[in-house]
Structure formats: structure tokens, C-alpha cells
Amino acid sequence: MRSLMLIVVPDGDDALRADVQAAAPDAAVSTFSEIGETGRLADVEVVFGGMPWPLADTPSLRWVQLLGAGIDGSLSDEMRTSGVVVTNARIHAAPIAEHLFGMVLMLTRRLDVALRHQQAGRWEREELSATADVLSGRCLGVLGLGSIGAHMARIGAAMEMSVVGLTRHGRPHPAAERMFTPDTRIEFFRASDVVMNVLPLTPETRGFVGADELAAMPARGIYANAGRGATTDTDALVDALVSGRLAGACLDVTDPEPLPEGHPLWTAPNALITPHYAGGHLAYMQNAAATFLRNLRCYVAGEPLENVVDKAAGY
């Protein structure tokens, strides 16, 4: 069993602190604010919850467990090229998949319109009944078919949708009938009645979805994004909504973010926008802590960690 110097955990969670101490009995455990007060940065070996300090101030740092999934914005360039191991929390599949399906169904079933009628206390059946739509029989395209996308694919299949996917390598995936690569992206968009984008943000994915991609989608197409806003050309998306080429957009992420007051995306036709919380859920910290504690036991035992990020690939 390895001897640890100092583990840093988030403030205000005594139960977590006790669990961490139990998993690494001979380590010191501090919170972020205590480290700021005591100045023991040089001894920090493990951090749970992010890396707020310059790497040069933490010469003992070996491992950072992130709270989130995406590493863009969480890691400095020096961290990316260092030998420090970075792990992320992969607890987002269920909330993000449920969130995006909720948004898409809100559009197809016209629940946003029904909600406005409810707020006015009005029972208006005919128009909604004639214009609501079904996903059954249509094609779901999962853009970035990893663990989150695979969960979306399984829900889509249960809704009787056909499913296609796009990944960097395009290897066959059990949840998709057909796979595409960045080179065949236009065919992917042409096949997909509903696109769900869960791409990470990397140099390759920045601006991946532009005017040509959106224009390739079938009539009544819906574009949904819960990955990163900057993988999509916002101006092209607004144009596609305003012109009616797209039947709707369901966006949990935007570019810029937060979306400023008065931005045209707020009021684009059939755009639903939620403020980047698709991965959030009541038990989030509990689930993230469980990931960290499993990894900490491995770390202490000198075993491989789970959810190790490929810092070069960017996810």
C-alpha cells in the first residue's frame, strides 16, 4: 500500500471527507479552502474537484479527479502536457440522454405550446392533436457515439427509431445500424431526422456542424446539442431555424455561453434552450464522489484508475 501525502476534496462535505480518510488512512485530507489558509500546496498529491493552482506550485501532484466529463476549460495547457493523471466523472449518460429526449419530445409533442395554453387556463385540443408528431419510425443520428450516445441510442431504439452514429474512427457499434466518420458527415446528417450531438470540444470538432450539415437534414429535422456549444456554427443554426429548413433545435449548450441577453438564438423559431444543466441531477455530487472513492482505493493499492482522460485527444 502506497503512502500518500495530501488529498484535497471540496469544502462542506464531512461525510465525503470521512470516506476519503477511510479509503486512505495514512494520508492527510484537506479541503480547497483549508489549503488556501495553510499553504501546504507543495504536499498536494491528489485533488478531487478540479485544479485551481499553477502546476509549478504543486510539485507533488500526481492525480486530478474532475467533477465533470468535459476537460475543455478544466485543464491548463501545462496540465495537458504534464505527467499528471486526469480522470473525469462519467455519470452523465442517464441525465443527458433523458434531458435531450425530454427536450425533443417537448418539441415533437408540442408540449411548449400546451404549457402556454395551460398557463392561460385554456383547453385547445384540435390544433395540437393535428400537428403533434411521433419519433417512432424516424432516424436518430448520434453525433459522438460514446457512453452517453450509446444510452441515447438504446432509448431511441426502444422508441422504434432507427439509429445511426458518427465517431472519429467510424467503427461498428452495437447500438447503431450504420456508422459514419467526419469524412462522411454530410451523409450522416442526410440520414438523421433527429441529430443528438454529444461531441467533446477538440480542435477537430470545433465548428463541426455548419450550414452544409444542417442543410443536409431531412424535412422536419430536429437538431439537439448537449455536448459543447462551439462544435456548432451558431449563425448557421439561427439561419436554419429562421428559414424553417430545420423544424427545431434543442440546445443545452450554446456558443457563446452563457447566452447573452438579446442573442437571436433565444427567440429563434422552435429553439428550446436550457442553461447547460443536462448532466445535472439531485444525486450528482454523491455519484461523482462514488467515482472518486472507487478510484482512490485503486490509487492507494497501486492499481489502474478508471475514467482516465486522454489529454492529447481531449476527452
Added chain:
Amino acid sequence: MRSLMLIVVPDGDDALRADVQAAAPDAAVSTFSEIGETGRLADVEVVFGGMPWPLADTPSLRWVQLLGAGIDGSLSDEMRTSGVVVTNARIHAAPIAEHLFGMVLMLTRRLDVALRHQQAGRWEREELSATADVLSGRCLGVLGLGSIGAHMARIGAAMEMSVVGLTRHGRPHPAAERMFTPDTRIEFFRASDVVMNVLPLTPETRGFVGADELAAMPARGIYANAGRGATTDTDALVDALVSGRLAGACLDVTDPEPLPEGHPLWTAPNALITPHYAGGHLAYMQNAAATFLRNLRCYVAGEPLENVVDKAAGY
């Protein structure tokens, strides 16, 4: 091949009329309004779309194909006890299941709140991120596990929910881990974090869900109904919402219906109400007509019809 007298079809659909004539070449085909004008009621043998006349005026009537699924409100008492065959349209599984999941996800993911923020152009992440919930890991109870309920069960399972069901007979169902009967309904509600009610309205199901059933549901329970409003005690439901015992209700059907202006259900906490259109979809008439045409070919050939309603059971 049997010789038919007169088939009545809905007004305004020439393509349907031509298809019906092709399926029954020697029959006369009229629309509802033409019958009213020409008075050939005595010759009517088959009706597609309901039964607006007294049975005594249609001595030749043999078969009525309904447009909808539920027969309450569609059939007179004399029709129920007559020898006239009644078939319904069973094209509601996908739209109703998608509709109810859309409503439930709107509540759990707090999309109704996010929509109000969007309407105000405000990006407010923290509270929504901390209070949104997931269905994964919770239990879906399908009240009335027929073909619509089975589709819900499959979607729930894909969302990593456990699934239980309740039917009159309680026989094992491949989509449910455990089945209940009316006698064990309290245990059914106790097991179900989310209840989806798709019961037909019969003497046995009227008022089936009352104060005791709702009180048995676990904390954060959600009650959804897309069957018939009168299977639920509305006053008990309003009480459960106002007191906070229920975390929410998703209602496509209500009692009374339409829900009158000023009714307390409109504004009950965490109640989402849509005006009885969960089964509606863009291709509804096309799909209902396809059911009728398949049945008409069987009828002409003297073969058994599909979707024959058990008029005594009421569904």
C-alpha cells in the same frame, strides 16, 4: 366474396374513398354527409368513423370501425348489446408513450421552468442543475399493461427503470418484472415512483385511483394519466399535489373534460395538463384508414377482423 350494400366513410378524403371502393368493388360508398342527404340509412352495412345514428335506423348495419381506441362515449347502450361488430384503431402506442414520457421528463428535468427562463431571455443554471432529476434507477408502474402500456414499459426499461404492471388478471408480462391486480393495487402504487395510467374507462376502473392509492406512492412520486380522466378521483389528485405528497402530475386526460376555466387542477403545483391529444399525430388519419382498409379486405373475404372490441369488457 361477399356482396356489400353500403359503406360510409368520413367526408373530404377522396383518396380514402377510392381505396375503399377498390377494396370492395361491388359496394356503394358514401360519406356521412351524403347519407344525411340521400337518406339511404337502411342500406348502411359498414361504417368507418363512428355511429351517429340510432341503431333502429340502420337495420343492415353489421360492422363499425372506430377512429379512436376507447369505446366509452363512442357507443350507445343499444350498440353495446347488439350483434354489430365494433373494431377500434390501435395506432396509439407510439404517440401516447412518447407524449407521456415527454411530459414526465419535462417535470423531472424541469424543462417547464427552463422554458419560462428562456421566454425571459435569462440564463440561470445553478438552481436547475441542482434540482433536475433522473428516471434511471427508479420504478415505472404501468397501470393497464396492454399494447400501449407495453410500449411505455420498453421505453422505461431502456431508460434503466425497473418496470411493474397492473392488469385485471395480473398474468406475467414479458415487459414487467412484477404484476399486480386490482386487489393488490396499493402495493402497485407503493412500488411505483412513476405511475403511467392507460386504463380504459369501465365500471371497474371508474375512480380506480383515489386518495389511498396516491398516498401510497413513494416520495418524489409522479402520477401520469393518458387513459381516461374518470379513472382518477380529481379532488384527491388536487389534494395530493397541493399538499406536496405527489411531486407532480402529467395529465393528458381529466375529469371533467374539457377542464373548465378556473378549475383548481389548471394551477395545482407541478401539474402539467395537455388537452387529450396524446394519441394524435400528423399521420393519424392515414394510419387509421390503413387499419380500416386491412379490415375491409378481411370483411369482404369473410375472414376474421382485427382489433375487435369486447363490448362487454368495454375495451
